[in-house]
Amino acid sequence: MPHYNRCFEKEASIVENIGVPSVFAAVRIFSPVLQFFVRKVIQGVLLLLITSAAAFFLLSSAGSDAFTSLRENPQVSAATIEKLRASYGLDRPVVERYGAWLRSAVRADLGESFYFQVPVTGLVLTRFWSTAVLAFAAIGIACLVAVGLSFANVRSRSRTLSAFTDAVILLFASTPRIVISLFALAILVYGAVTSVFWLSAVSLAVPLVAILLAQFNQSLNDAMHEDFVRTARAKGLNETTIILRHALRAAINPALTIFGLSLGALLGGSVIVETVIGRPGIGALTVTAVRNRDIPLLMGVMVVVSLAVWAGNTLAEVLQLLNDKRIRASEAE
Amino acid sequence: MTRRSCASVAATAGLILLVCFAFVAIFADALAPYDHTDQSRTLPNAPISTITFSDEAGSFSIRPRVLAPKMTDALRQTYEPDPSRPAKIELFAKGYAYRLLGFIPLERHLFGTSDPEIRLHLLGTDVLGRDRLSRLLIAIRFSLIVCTIGAVCASLLGIMLGLVGGYAGKVLDTAIVGVADAVIALPAMIVILAARVAFPLELPPLTAAVLLIGLFTFTGWAEMTRLTRGLVKRTRTLDFITAARISGVSGTRILIRHILPNIARPLLTQATLILPAFLLAEATLSFLGVGLQEPEPSLGNMLAAASDLTQLREHAFILLSPAIVIALFVLAVRLINTGINTNEDREVI
Numbered sequence: 001m002p003h004y005n006r007c008f009e010k011e012a013s014i015v016e017n018i019g020v021p022s023v024f025a026a027v028r029i030f031s032p033v034l035q036f037f038v039r040k041v042i043q044g045v046l047l048l049l050i051t052s053a054a055a056f057f058l059l060s061s062a063g064s065d066a067f068t069s070l071r072e073n074p075q076v077s078a079a080t081i082e083k084l085r086a087s088y089g090l091d092r093p094v095v096e097r098y099g100a101w102l103r104s105a106v107r108a109d110l111g112e113s114f115y116f117q118v119p120v121t122g123l124v125l126t127r128f129w130s131t132a133v134l135a136f137a138a139i140g141i142a143c144l145v146a147v148g149l150s151f152a153n154v155r156s157r158s159r160t161l162s163a164f165t166d167a168v169i170l171l172f173a174s175t176p177r178i179v180i181s182l183f184a185l186a187i188l189v190y191g192a193v194t195s196v197f198w199l200s201a202v203s204l205a206v207p208l209v210a211i212l213l214a215q216f217n218q219s220l221n222d223a224m225h226e227d228f229v230r231t232a233r234a235k236g237l238n239e240t241t242i243i244l245r246h247a248l249r250a251a252i253n254p255a256l257t258i259f260g261l262s263l264g265a266l267l268g269g270s271v272i273v274e275t276v277i278g279r280p281g282i283g284a285l286t287v288t289a290v291r292n293r294d295i296p297l298l299m300g301v302m303v304v305v306s307l308a309v310w311a312g313n314t315l316a317e318v319l320q321l322l323n324d325k326r327i328r329a330s331e332a333e
Numbered sequence: 334m335t336r337r338s339c340a341s342v343a344a345t346a347g348l349i350l351l352v353c354f355a356f357v358a359i360f361a362d363a364l365a366p367y368d369h370t371d372q373s374r375t376l377p378n379a380p381i382s383t384i385t386f387s388d389e390a391g392s393f394s395i396r397p398r399v400l401a402p403k404m405t406d407a408l409r410q411t412y413e414p415d416p417s418r419p420a421k422i423e424l425f426a427k428g429y430a431y432r433l434l435g436f437i438p439l440e441r442h443l444f445g446t447s448d449p450e451i452r453l454h455l456l457g458t459d460v461l462g463r464d465r466l467s468r469l470l471i472a473i474r475f476s477l478i479v480c481t482i483g484a485v486c487a488s489l490l491g492i493m494l495g496l497v498g499g500y501a502g503k504v505l506d507t508a509i510v511g512v513a514d515a516v517i518a519l520p521a522m523i524v525i526l527a528a529r530v531a532f533p534l535e536l537p538p539l540t541a542a543v544l545l546i547g548l549f550t551f552t553g554w555a556e557m558t559r560l561t562r563g564l565v566k567r568t569r570t571l572d573f574i575t576a577a578r579i580s581g582v583s584g585t586r587i588l589i590r591h592i593l594p595n596i597a598r599p600l601l602t603q604a605t606l607i608l609p610a611f612l613l614a615e616a617t618l619s620f621l622g623v624g625l626q627e628p629e630p631s632l633g634n635m636l637a638a639a640s641d642l643t644q645l646r647e648h649a650f651i652l653l654s655p656a657i658v659i660a661l662f663v664l665a666v667r668l669i670n671t672g673i674n675t676n677e678d679r680e681v682i
Contacts, residue, residue: 050515058531170343170671174664176613178620179656182639186649189642261518268520272617276640283523287621290526291534298527309518 120300131281138205173210260316344672350665365467373462383414468630480611483549491554495561
């Protein structure tokens, strides 16, 4: 599956590229570890600033807010709407509002949701946690399938199994979440499976299985042709040990990059899975915010999602550093 | 079978599927037996019509006939075929008037029945008694048009920014790459939904289509930009570019006449990969009720009927048929891509 890899090469460099390199010249005197963390924090802050500013200005400049629908109501006068808007501070200029939003956002106060009438921060974090658990279950399923099938492939070197793996990749890559989650709903209705959590997790995992399996199968195969594998064979180690102790470790890094990136994709996928199956999470919350034009809530969702994406990438990079001494060496130089 | 011929078979199968989709999109009106907004309130949620090969007298006839459904339970909406009134199925039957390709006025449809009272519903009817097959065909047309135009716009924007980023100075390049990375890293669906709020939630079909194309362009350019930029960076160091520069060819001309034709193939592959992503985004938005709205059919808003759980239990296949269409389209594009890439790699090695 070479074309998947081409996509990943492209995506792999995302992790390195956010940020301005010249800023870090000053930090170079510090240790590489500190340097790494400073770079990551600057990246995160930049990402947050860009997304929140873009979202805020786009949503404010469109000229519609939570009270727009009230305008069609003949019982509410224009003056009342203006008063309502003023009480929420919506009559002030956009830049000033963004400044105020940013100042309170730094104190972890994201305002109050128009629709739910509760503070956004708590609401978004609770729902995010519910989706995060689901996402980790999905990642677990995907890892299990990817590692298991790739291992069996490399161990048996059977052509039938390799063809089967290709078929699984193709089938899973072309089953979108909207399709699989509707079928999951049908299964739920027929009562064949009753666990909403696991059905959602499987629906969320399906496209990820294809991506992870394609990547892991390829990199494990590549690793089996490396010199250190030949050395291990020459030492007389048995094949299973070679794969598990040596090749697997070399193959893990590209998969970790995908893990970092998949957190964002899983959050996006949760929109459809949670809405179809009816599980409260960040995806379903986004849909509610959109349907009710709840802009503070939507801003909160954007912030949490950006943070999650950043955290996912950072975590993946740290794990890669821990796993591969070669990257550590090149960072230290 | 070798891997390569296997890939060719896959690519051919994908291509045939895709041609079928294009055919449906072009001739949707002619293939659809009934007007997609035509309601028959007496037949809500009717199942697939019963077809028999026996005539009124009950003896065998080669000509298929359709039996009218008779409602047996108005509350649970169950039907059974009524054998007393069969209607002949006709090819190229007369139906509602439409314009093929937007300008050829026609009234003939691929099939219909001899009796306009008794209708042939190959996928049953929806909650308002509208023919599901007709709606599905029109929905495929809408979705394909929107995702194709969206893919073209996003690709053009992405290629343009990528060319500029790959060839212009460092500051502009860093800015473009930074924004592109942020766009790729964020989940596209949530970004599209957030941007969707900036516009009125209920829109007429044409405005909705334009808005969807705009949103897809706005969120889908980034991958294309990264790919183009990388390819431009690799190509610009080659000798023939240096030769062109020494001969005094302008930067724009080098980009368009010398670099672009050389990197066109991978860009085209990437452009086809955008198609299913946009089709899915359109279906998702319409499913959530913020894309194309009723009475116009779209793959997404037809799927919304599946959230009626009692109906889903009774007619799972009919309700999920738009989902099967979506899966087939994505599969077609994937098959073509797998085929092309496997063969390309062989050529390189």
